[in-house]
Amino acid sequence: MKYISTRGKAPALSFGDVLLAGLASDGGLYVPETLPNYSKEEIATWASLSYQDLAFKVMWPFVEGDIPADAFKTMINDAYASFNHASVAPMVQIGNNEWILELFRGPTLAFKDFALQLLGRLMDYVLSERKEKLVILGATSGDTGSAAIEGCRHSEYLDIFILHPYERVSEVQRRQMTTVIDDNVFNIAVKGNFDDCQGMVKSSFADQSFLKGAKLGAVNSINWARIMAQVVYYFSSALSVGAPHREVSFSVPTGNFGDIFAGYLAKKMGLPIDQLVVATNQNDILHRVISENDMSRKSLNVTLSPSMDIMVSSNFERLLFDAHGRDGSTIDDLMARFNKGDVSLTDQAWSFVRENFDSYKVDDTKTCEVISDVFKSTQYLLDPHTAIGLEAARQCWKNKSVPMITLATAHPVKFPEAVEKAGCQIPMLPEHMKDLFERKESYEVLDNSLDDVQAFVSKNI
Ligand SMILES: Cc1ncc(COP(=O)(O)O)c(C=O)c1O
Numbered sequence: 001m002k003y004i005s006t007r008g009k010a011p012a013l014s015f016g017d018v019l020l021a022g023l024a025s026d027g028g029l030y031v032p033e034t035l036p037n038y039s040k041e042e043i044a045t046w047a048s049l050s051y052q053d054l055a056f057k058v059m060w061p062f063v064e065g066d067i068p069a070d071a072f073k074t075m076i077n078d079a080y081a082s083f084n085h086a087s088v089a090p091m092v093q094i095g096n097n098e099w100i101l102e103l104f105r106g107p108t109l110a111f112k113d114f115a116l117q118l119l120g121r122l123m124d125y126v127l128s129e130r131k132e133k134l135v136i137l138g139a140t141s142g143d144t145g146s147a148a149i150e151g152c153r154h155s156e157y158l159d160i161f162i163l164h165p166y167e168r169v170s171e172v173q174r175r176q177m178t179t180v181i182d183d184n185v186f187n188i189a190v191k192g193n194f195d196d197c198q199g200m201v202k203s204s205f206a207d208q209s210f211l212k213g214a215k216l217g218a219v220n221s222i223n224w225a226r227i228m229a230q231v232v233y234y235f236s237s238a239l240s241v242g243a244p245h246r247e248v249s250f251s252v253p254t255g256n257f258g259d260i261f262a263g264y265l266a267k268k269m270g271l272p273i274d275q276l277v278v279a280t281n282q283n284d285i286l287h288r289v290i291s292e293n294d295m296s297r298k299s300l301n302v303t304l305s306p307s308m309d310i311m312v313s314s315n316f317e318r319l320l321f322d323a324h325g326r327d328g329s330t331i332d333d334l335m336a337r338f339n340k341g342d343v344s345l346t347d348q349a350w351s352f353v354r355e356n357f358d359s360y361k362v363d364d365t366k367t368c369e370v371i372s373d374v375f376k377s378t379q380y381l382l383d384p385h386t387a388i389g390l391e392a393a394r395q396c397w398k399n400k401s402v403p404m405i406t407l408a409t410a411h412p413v414k415f416p417e418a419v420e421k422a423g424c425q426i427p428m429l430p431e432h433m434k435d436l437f438e439r440k441e442s443y444e445v446l447d448n449s450l451d452d453v454q455a456f457v458s459k460n461i
């Protein structure tokens with residue numbers, strides 16, 4: 001499998017190189033040159049597989065040639081061994097044909113663990129083969145940070161620096177990152193927002209001179225391996241409700257567009273998906289572009305669903321690449337214009353996006369209402385991101401005979417403010433985190449300055 005950049009100017013790379021490169025050298029994102037495509041008959045044979053065996057089936061074509069099969073199987077088994085449910089990604093039915101896909105059963109209680117538990121192992125494998133080390137620079141609006149730290153902290157090949165927006169993540173999220181006191185883990189609170197943090201990461205890929213010869217890697221979903229691992233649970237959940245013999249729909253709380261892009265890939269690989277619903281909070285650029293062809297940036301709101309407080313949605317570029325006939329120079333030009341100001345899509349590209357996605361925006365008041373109503377009627381406690389997904393599912397669902405699966409992207413214990421505002425009781429922290437509020441924290445607060453951040457990294461590698 002070869003991978004090409006969405007901007008068409010970087011060299012095509014193998015899986016191992018893409019894994020370590022993170023962002024392409026032309027500023028684009030890597031995507032597979034071609035996708036495997038499976039018949040319904042073949043997908044049907046996967047219904048009885050364990051999550052781990054299914055993960056191998058789905059991901060193998062993407063890594064074949066770079067990672068030996070046995071080593072890959074071991075990595076998959078180890079990655080999901082710490083999840084606290086036997087089926088890894090369990091489904092809960094909360095209404096007629098209405099399902100919640102619980103993606104928060106991993107060590108840091110968010111869907112990020114699916115990819116980041118594997119990514120750390122994949123990086124370790126490739127780096128040990130090549131006898132290389134990597135400096136990881138990541139940006140988080142709350143969940144990627146702790147999942148990445150958890151996935152990389154034991155590595156002898158990785159130093160990891162995570163930027164989070166100062167005072168804009170929940171206290172549980174912050175402590176999950178800042179209480180990991182390991183020699184190779186560095187947390188930086190940037191006095192800015194998530195887009196500022198993500199912008200610094202991307203700029204650092206463009207000019208790596210501050211690293212004095214060390215190599216930079218990515219743990220955000222700009223890294224193709226993140227997306228690859230997230231494709232698996234679309235298959236597992238769909239198979240559990242009768243696919244491929246029937247269609248299924250998904251609603252996905254969306255920020256950086258990585259998770260739902262994985263759903264779009266599952267569809268292209270042959271999974272019969274009727275609807276893919278993009279659910280946003282007040283930071284609604286994706287809803288605006290899908291519903292009105294308005295891709296203008298607005299100032300970022302602080303919401304009760306902080307992990308989705310994102311305006312510059314990295315993975316949308318991967319979709320735009322397909323929407324523009326995979327023409328890298330068009331994307332290069334489009335992204336340059338987007339970085340300078342507002343853009344809208346051509347009619348053809350916009351139609352492509354609308355054929356593949358529905359969208360809905362949910363504000364904080366409605367988010368709390370949904371948490372409260374669902375708890376009263378089912379005793380099931382949603383986290384605010386999942387509540388947004390569920391409300392969008394209900395608003396956009398076209399054919400009620402098609403099962404609608406809402407991705408539960410985080411555990412509610414991470415967002416006590418929203419749970420409390422919804423009038424529900426805050427759940428207990430799980431056993432492995434029960435002393436989180438007593439643990440010692442360590443992090444650096446820096447101004448919203450690329451120079452300051454790069455100087456800190458350079459001093460500590
Ligand atoms: C809890 C939660 N829900 C949803 C999202 C949005 O996912 P994505 O950025 O892949 O669209 C995030 C962050 O990425 C998250 O942490």
Ligand SMILES: N[C@@H](CCOP(=O)(O)O)C(=O)O
Pocket residue numbers: 139140141142143144145219220221222255256258307308314
């Ligand atoms: N919501 C994310 C933001 C980063 O997104 P990623 O999927 O690109 O890593 C977070 O919680 O950090």
